[in-house]
Amino acid sequence: MTEKLKTLLHERAETVNFAVPDVDALTSSGDRRVRRRRGFSVLGGVAALALVGSLASTQLGGSGGGDDDLVADDPVTARVLTWAQGSVLHTPTTSTDLGHRIRAYVSTSEGYVFTDGTGHVYSAVDGEVTEVGSITSKGPRLVADGDGTLAAWVDPSGGRPAFVVVDQSTGETQRFEEPGATEVYAVDGATAYWRDDRGAVAVDLHSGATRVVNATPGTGAGVLAAEDGALAVERGNAGDAANDGTVISRPDGDEVILSDAYGSTAVFSTDARWVSVDADEPQVFDTRSGEPVSFDLQGRVFATGFEWLDATTLVMIASKNEAGPVELLSCTVPAGTCESTVSDLGTFDDFATTFALPVGVELED
Amino acid sequence: MPSRDKLEFAEFVAARSPALHRAAYLMVGDVGLAQDLVQEALTKTYVAWPRLRDKANAEAYTRRAITTTAISWYRRKRWSSERSTETLPEQPSPGHADRVTDSAFLWECLLALPVRQRAAIVLRYYEDLTEAQTAEAMGCAVGTVKSQVSAGISKLRNRLGDDPELLPLINLVVSR
Numbered sequence: 001m002t003e004k005l006k007t008l009l010h011e012r013a014e015t016v017n018f019a020v021p022d023v024d025a026l027t028s029s030g031d032r033r034v035r036r037r038r039g040f041s042v043l044g045g046v047a048a049l050a051l052v053g054s055l056a057s058t059q060l061g062g063s064g065g066g067d068d069d070l071v072a073d074d075p076v077t078a079r080v081l082t083w084a085q086g087s088v089l090h091t092p093t094t095s096t097d098l099g100h101r102i103r104a105y106v107s108t109s110e111g112y113v114f115t116d117g118t119g120h121v122y123s124a125v126d127g128e129v130t131e132v133g134s135i136t137s138k139g140p141r142l143v144a145d146g147d148g149t150l151a152a153w154v155d156p157s158g159g160r161p162a163f164v165v166v167d168q169s170t171g172e173t174q175r176f177e178e179p180g181a182t183e184v185y186a187v188d189g190a191t192a193y194w195r196d197d198r199g200a201v202a203v204d205l206h207s208g209a210t211r212v213v214n215a216t217p218g219t220g221a222g223v224l225a226a227e228d229g230a231l232a233v234e235r236g237n238a239g240d241a242a243n244d245g246t247v248i249s250r251p252d253g254d255e256v257i258l259s260d261a262y263g264s265t266a267v268f269s270t271d272a273r274w275v276s277v278d279a280d281e282p283q284v285f286d287t288r289s290g291e292p293v294s295f296d297l298q299g300r301v302f303a304t305g306f307e308w309l310d311a312t313t314l315v316m317i318a319s320k321n322e323a324g325p326v327e328l329l330s331c332t333v334p335a336g337t338c339e340s341t342v343s344d345l346g347t348f349d350d351f352a353t354t355f356a357l358p359v360g361v362e363l364e365d
Numbered sequence: 366m367p368s369r370d371k372l373e374f375a376e377f378v379a380a381r382s383p384a385l386h387r388a389a390y391l392m393v394g395d396v397g398l399a400q401d402l403v404q405e406a407l408t409k410t411y412v413a414w415p416r417l418r419d420k421a422n423a424e425a426y427t428r429r430a431i432t433t434t435a436i437s438w439y440r441r442k443r444w445s446s447e448r449s450t451e452t453l454p455e456q457p458s459p460g461h462a463d464r465v466t467d468s469a470f471l472w473e474c475l476l477a478l479p480v481r482q483r484a485a486i487v488l489r490y491y492e493d494l495t496e497a498q499t500a501e502a503m504g505c506a507v508g509t510v511k512s513q514v515s516a517g518i519s520k521l522r523n524r525l526g527d528d529p530e531l532l533p534l535i536n537l538v539v540s541r
Contacts, residue, residue, distance in 0.1 A: 004471075005471070005486075005490050006490050006491065006493075008468045008471050008472065008475075009391055009487065009490060009491040010491065011468060012390075012391060012468070012472055013387035013388070013390060013391055013491065014387070016386075016387070016390055016396055016399075018382070018383060018386035018387075018390075018396070018399070018400060018403075020378065020379055020382055020383075021378055021382055021400075021403065021404055021407060023371070023374070023375040023378050023379075026374075026378070026404065026407050026408050026411055027371050027374065027411055029408050030408045030411035030412045
């Protein structure tokens, strides 16, 4: 009964010829997209070396840090703009050698947790760097609450993968061997968000109480960010090319659907009033209304936010053009104004293996 | 991060892009748009390549990307001339009864359907997917597939008449 309809469709389809797509163009475009999605290709190159060379490089716990030595007597209690190259953690005014290569890192109110790219996880607090666990060397992912003391990751060693949480205020680690432990999404206060056999779950790390956030098995919708009880969750499944945007839920309000926010990562401002979703251009939304924030990028072709320093200051990685130079911007929300905090850090194509930003993942593919 | 095997991806593109292009063309009715759509879907597939545990499923992934991207593009009215309309082309005059079977007219009516209805029909009757597979490709529920196909066929039938050889009867749109 459907033969004519089927025949029409097949006849029509056969009337046209298509050239085989240019695979090099596809892979180049895909590689660029991956770099951007990961946040944030990088910095590198001679210009960055020159910048580093101009800064005082101090050994952790050494005596040369002066007033602005980053990881010395004064634990990091306020969020500061950071980036890393090799084993050196930089702020706009300091450089501190952590003694191990920094391939991916996150910050807490106490210090930093990082991996060296060979499966080791280190905690850096008050002048001490301590190995605190194991992580995969292929695509490691660390998460932390920048306002809290906890950081987490998946430990693949042992009989089966397990979630590990370190409290940088005490140095203690906890291990959670949940069946199907695959991915850790976020830490918000004493609550961790991860994926196991139950789907995406929220776990109270003190009581052990668990709440299923999304019961979809496998690579179902994930938690993009969590802050003060607010959640950003994929709507649909980006892994299956069916991402329908992002859902924001707040403890004190209705859900807000950001139907045009397709990012694979997101970050909340420290009060969860604003959320930045990664994309090729700034995508920052009011979490109460869903209204987007406009930014004056002064002609830059690429910019995306990756860390909030406070309730209204968002750090972006940006570039004036495809060839760079890469900059770090400090942008004010909701005013939408930006100023270049770190400029001329090399080109995106310089990318690489030596730089890291506090997003918990490696910057290269 | 697992690596992206460019050779393996290139082999996939060479083997499957003709079929993917044809399906995309049926969904959008324009060669240039179909090429853009497939290029975008293949780029997404390349990005996702390390996550595709079973490379045999890459085509299903790309098909899904084509479908959801087409729907998304239409939804955003990214394309300057959106064809979909609630008003289908004028029915042929009685003197042109034979046109009911004229594939050009059926094609015109098909292109006038909303994109989701058109995509559902293409996936069901060209790709010969089951309702479950169509739902997977469209990123929606099976019930949505049923309603989209039913609505699309009803609209076509209103214009083309009840030729059971031309179109499936609505109540016989079987579920698989």
